[in-house]
Amino acid sequence: MSDIKQDTEKNILAAASRVFIRKGMGGTRMQEIADEAQINKSLLHYYYRSKQLLFEAVFKNTVAEFILIIKEIFNSEEDLRIKIPKIVQVYTDYLKKNPYIISFILRELQAEPKIILKIIEMVNIKSLYFFEQIKENISSGKIKPIKPEDLFVNILSLTIFPIVAKPIVKAALMQNDSEKYNDFLEERKKTICEFIFSSIY
Amino acid sequence: MSDIKQDTEKNILAAASRVFIRKGMGGTRMQEIADEAQINKSLLHYYYRSKQLLFEAVFKNTVAEFILIIKEIFNSEEDLRIKIPKIVQVYTDYLKKNPYIISFILRELQAEPKIILKIIEMVNIKSLYFFEQIKENISSGKIKPIKPEDLFVNILSLTIFPIVAKPIVKAALMQNDSEKYNDFLEERKKTICEFIFSSIY
DNA sequence: AATAAATTTGACCAAATAGTTAAACTAAGT
DNA sequence: ACTTAGTTTAACTATTTGGTCAAATTTATT
Known part of the structure; x- marks a missing residue:
């Protein structure tokens, strides 16, 4: 179960990375990330609360x-x-x-x-x-x-x-x-x- | 009259340049440009029809x-x-x-x-x-x-x-x-x- | 001064979009 | 089988935002 959770969470992060890196914070829509991750938009908020927090996770990762x-x-x-x-x-x-x-x-x-x-x-x-x-x-x-x-x-x-x-x-x-x-x-x-x-x- | 018109038009373009160059097409709000130019938002549309056209004018200018x-x-x-x-x-x-x-x-x-x-x-x-x-x-x-x-x-x-x-x-x-x-x-x-x-x- | 034309404004609209919520579903433990 | 906790979904809300429109104002023309 917590494996699945990690999977979803990482899947979201990976999808968000792809979209954010191509389109930037301003140019990215949450729906696009959800589509890219092939999940429901609400899940993004479930795991990362807000666009801003999701973005920061991606940014931190990328720079790291x-x-x-x-x-x-x-x-x-x-x-x-x-x-x-x-x-x-x-x-x-x-x-x-x-x-x-x-x-x-x-x-x-x-x-x-x-x-x-x-x-x-x-x-x-x-x-x-x-x-x-x-x-x-x-x-x-x-x-x-x-x-x-x-x-x-x-x-x-x-x-x-x-x-x-x-x-x-x-x-x-x-x-x-x-x-x-x-x-x-x-x-x-x-x-x-x-x-x-x-x-x- | 056409002097004033040119003034307003150039004022808009200058303000739009400042905002667009800092924040990009996606990150810029029309209201921000209006504020920067100290005019009404409708005027932006009066002179440049749409955000896209205003942006293109700015971009063309900048690159030129x-x-x-x-x-x-x-x-x-x-x-x-x-x-x-x-x-x-x-x-x-x-x-x-x-x-x-x-x-x-x-x-x-x-x-x-x-x-x-x-x-x-x-x-x-x-x-x-x-x-x-x-x-x-x-x-x-x-x-x-x-x-x-x-x-x-x-x-x-x-x-x-x-x-x-x-x-x-x-x-x-x-x-x-x-x-x-x-x-x-x-x-x-x-x-x-x-x-x-x-x-x- | 009267009229017409261009300019400017504020109120409004419709679409897009971030975020919420409650219900449905899944899997693990008992 | 039942309960519980975690996960996922669909429908909904609130807000933001690009864009419109008609009225008001200013400027040019007669």
């Missing part, structure tokens, strides 16, 4: 997953020559599979910027090993001086932006050809790294 | 402005050593002043991706002089080989992303300190260019 990936990958102790390509690759693949996630997070964060504070507590970004690692590599002369924050932002910018801006990039540069766009992202896994390496080595 | 900047700056015939820093600077300043614009465009484009096709007709991005210029600079050995599309995307990624992701960057890396974040963006005008130059020269 996203943060977890950052944490794991930026904390790895591999050499930067291995680690940076891995960051780029893992993020590209993840975002290609879940293309709406980043836009969703950014969109909702802009509507309600306070939420981010709680989330940032979850991971103290600056305490990631990556930041220490950059300083060490600079001290020992392995890479040219650069502010770790800049390098961090650069890696994420180069990787994430072309995916967030997919409709524009695809239409403006790829003749709106999905395969071309996809190849472009695949090739960028290499070119982004070359771009970064040529500036730090 | 944004495209105009791209066009002008990427078409300039200055040397890349001058041109790239100018691109970074103009865009940073523009987006700092209008921080919601990019998110707005990306958000609405994701909800309604067909619109982009009309817009792309407005500017054939690949016909911008920038693309020719890169090829010339490579041919004459002035810069290292790079696909113009990659360089184009890299410049915009490095410049735009930290501003689109403002809430995250500010909270995660800048202790949520507005001045720190602002300084960071200002310094990046230089560091982005150094980053790019070290990879193409």
Whole structure:
């Protein structure tokens, strides 16, 4: 019974995630979520009381997953020559599979910027090993001086932006050809790294 | 009379822009726009018939402005050593002043991706002089080989992303300190260019 | 000043939508 | 079989919201 309950509850959360992530808090109708989960609308309220609470559960979940990936990958102790390509690759693949996630997070964060504070507590970004690692590599002369924050932002910018801006990039540069766009992202896994390496080595 | 009419009409459009850009099509209420414009809600319909048409007017306007900047700056015939820093600077300043614009465009484009096709007709991005210029600079050995599309995307990624992701960057890396974040963006005008130059020269 | 045309307003409507409630159903324990 | 607690449903309510309309007001024209 409590298995069934968990099933329904998770089913709702999963359905709500799919809809919320695609359409955002404002654009989503409770009925849509109910349809997506193939259940009655009242059940949504039974399990999550209100749209707002359901949304918050989805948002928290989504960000947590996203943060977890950052944490794991930026904390790895591999050499930067291995680690940076891995960051780029893992993020590209993840975002290609879940293309709406980043836009969703950014969109909702802009509507309600306070939420981010709680989330940032979850991971103290600056305490990631990556930041220490950059300083060490600079001290020992392995890479040219650069502010770790800049390098961090650069890696994420180069990787994430072309995916967030997919409709524009695809239409403006790829003749709106999905395969071309996809190849472009695949090739960028290499070119982004070359771009970064040529500036730090 | 037609002066007043234009005043009211433009007043409505300006108010609608402010609200739509902050909250998006789905999140905006017609009453909010009326309040923002300090007029009666019926007037919105009198001038623009429906929410959809008002939104389209705003969206078209916003994108047109944004495209105009791209066009002008990427078409300039200055040397890349001058041109790239100018691109970074103009865009940073523009987006700092209008921080919601990019998110707005990306958000609405994701909800309604067909619109982009009309817009792309407005500017054939690949016909911008920038693309020719890169090829010339490579041919004459002035810069290292790079696909113009990659360089184009890299410049915009490095410049735009930290501003689109403002809430995250500010909270995660800048202790949520507005001045720190602002300084960071200002310094990046230089560091982005150094980053790019070290990879193409 | 009188008339006509455009503009503005407030009251109203209909559809959409979040949320409620009571009844029906299901499964577990006795 | 009966009871109880948890789950699911359908019908309903209240509110929000985009949109309409006719009357009032302002502006232009004669």
